[in-house]
Amino acid sequence: MLAVLVAALPAARAADPDGQESPAVETTVEVRRVVWPVLVEPRAGADRDACTDMTPDDVVVTEAGLPVRVTAVAPGRPRTLHAIVIDVSGSMAGRLAEARSAAIDYVDALPRDEPAALWAFSDEVRLLAPPGTDRARLRRAIARLQPVHGTALWDALRFVLEMLAAWPDRKAILLVTDGADSTSLADDAESRAFAALRHEDPVTVFPLALDMSSRADRGPRAPLASLRRLAAETGGSLIDVPDAAHFRRALDDIRRRLDAEWTVTWTATARAPGTPRPVRIRARRGAPCRVRSAGPRLRVPSPPPLPPPRR
Known part of the structure; x- marks a missing residue:
């Protein structure tokens, strides 16, 4: 499941030949909240209850080799x-x-x-x-x-x-x-x-x-x-x-x-919609439990929604 957040970022002001600043231009960046199923298992010799202390800092997620910001990890599969x-x-x-x-x-x-x-x-x-x-x-x-x-x-x-x-x-x-x-x-x-x-x-x-x-x-x-x-x-x-x-x-x-699945949530920008992006999920070194994806190897960002028609 994905939630779409749209942020408007101000662009740098440019000076025209007369030295006057041109109006700022806003750039829209689409940020998506990605919800993904994972399997969480205690490391060898660790107690299963140790996994209850997992935090977003314990999980590393990359898309197409680039790290993304993990915002939540919790027991229970996504809907x-x-x-x-x-x-x-x-x-x-x-x-x-x-x-x-x-x-x-x-x-x-x-x-x-x-x-x-x-x-x-x-x-x-x-x-x-x-x-x-x-x-x-x-x-x-x-x-x-x-x-x-x-x-x-x-x-x-x-x-x-x-x-x-x-x-x-x-x-x-x-x-x-x-x-x-x-x-x-x-x-x-x-x-x-x-x-x-x-x-x-x-x-x-x-x-x-x-x-x-x-x-x-x-x-x-x-x-x-x-x-x-x-x-x-x-x-x-x-x-x-x-x-x-x-x-x-x-x-x-x-x-x-x-x-037995857990849910990991991260934020990702919707770059190159339609292009498959390899997803890798693992536990950070020193985390109490192992983490692996329970979903596919690839995620395909969809195009951003069309703007509403002008009236």
Whole structure:
């Protein structure tokens, strides 16, 4: 989540040829408050309670190699949209019952004020429950999931990311699949999906790979290799689900990970909007705990808002 602060800075006065000072010109500098998820862990031998004393001075954040001013560090994740994206291809028949039950338990355990949404994909992508806090509607949508046709994995991910690009909260995407992409329309569908990850607010993806580790996974284009990269680039983790009976445990692991997150806040100027900026977060030397990002490797500043029309 980002808050925009606009500061007007006076420019230096210039003298004209007659020695008179020209009027001051104000320069507008846009300053953004960036809210980012992190994981905070005690150092070896330290007591976990030591982390409660963490202050902004204990955290170092850089964007594109330049330090930014950290203004807050606190337990508790940023407000998060939980996007559940489930493969309903034909191969999921016999597995969806466990997936439905585990997904319902997951959304029931979420904080009431955090939104959640549901997409299903086979050879097409369908939004079955838009982002919101109506848990009854979401449960009904999950209960109606049925297997059909093929697997357009990367088309589905790109579609979801593009729909959520304007959503102001951090996004946690739970991507459930049991196989490689077989029906995405574009030859470069995977590359397009990775390009769509570049949001201003953090997007964290948790691929849940159902019964995929037992299959061949050779080379950088193999299904699990791509899902590992997806998790690594967004601060998530690839979760191996050996069979349908382990769905609930896998979703519980994700929920516990999200519940353990902290929030770091910093201020950054919106230079070069649209240009990806690598984000690095660490604890300062001597800090009582380790700190690492729970979000993506890149942040993409959006253009400043348009000024209101002149009347």
